[in-house]
Amino acid sequence: MRHKILTLLFLILLAPIASMAGAAGAGGEDAPLVILRGRINCVDQSCDSASRAFEFAATGGKLYTFVEGDELALIFRDARVRSRELQITARLRAQDRLEIIKVKSIVNGQLHDLYYFCEVCNITAYGPGPCPCCRNELEFFEKPLP
Secondary structure: HHHHHHHHHHHHHHHOOOOHHHHHHHEEEEEEEEEEEEEEEEEOOOOOOOOHHHHEEEEEOOOEEEEOHHHHHHHHHHHHHOOOOEEEEEEEEEEHHEEEEEEEEEEEEEEEEEEEEOOOOOOOEEEOOOOOOOOOEEEEEEEOOO
């Protein structure tokens, strides 16, 4: 009986560690990191919030899409962002899909950080919309990087 209890405790304690290791491997940390420059295109006329509604046309002419459910692709709902030349840092997944790490704009050859901010709540976000706290509209910022 004692052996069964110890085995059960061991499995309970080991399960979270095993699931974390599996999640890290499934996350594909071995996917290559790429830095691309280009512009965003709408795949359909609506430019809705779905990551599949956008494609990235890299400077060399290659087209990329975004990983399904990529929350950082929500920044492309903003027409101001779509109108700019961008530099995207991402992990390159299968079938030329990008998993975004960071989006920056290029203005007169200089990189700019893009983000949304709520001054009332001091919250920074990377997609347009209402503040998750006070529900006021987040303000768009484009700041030059040093």
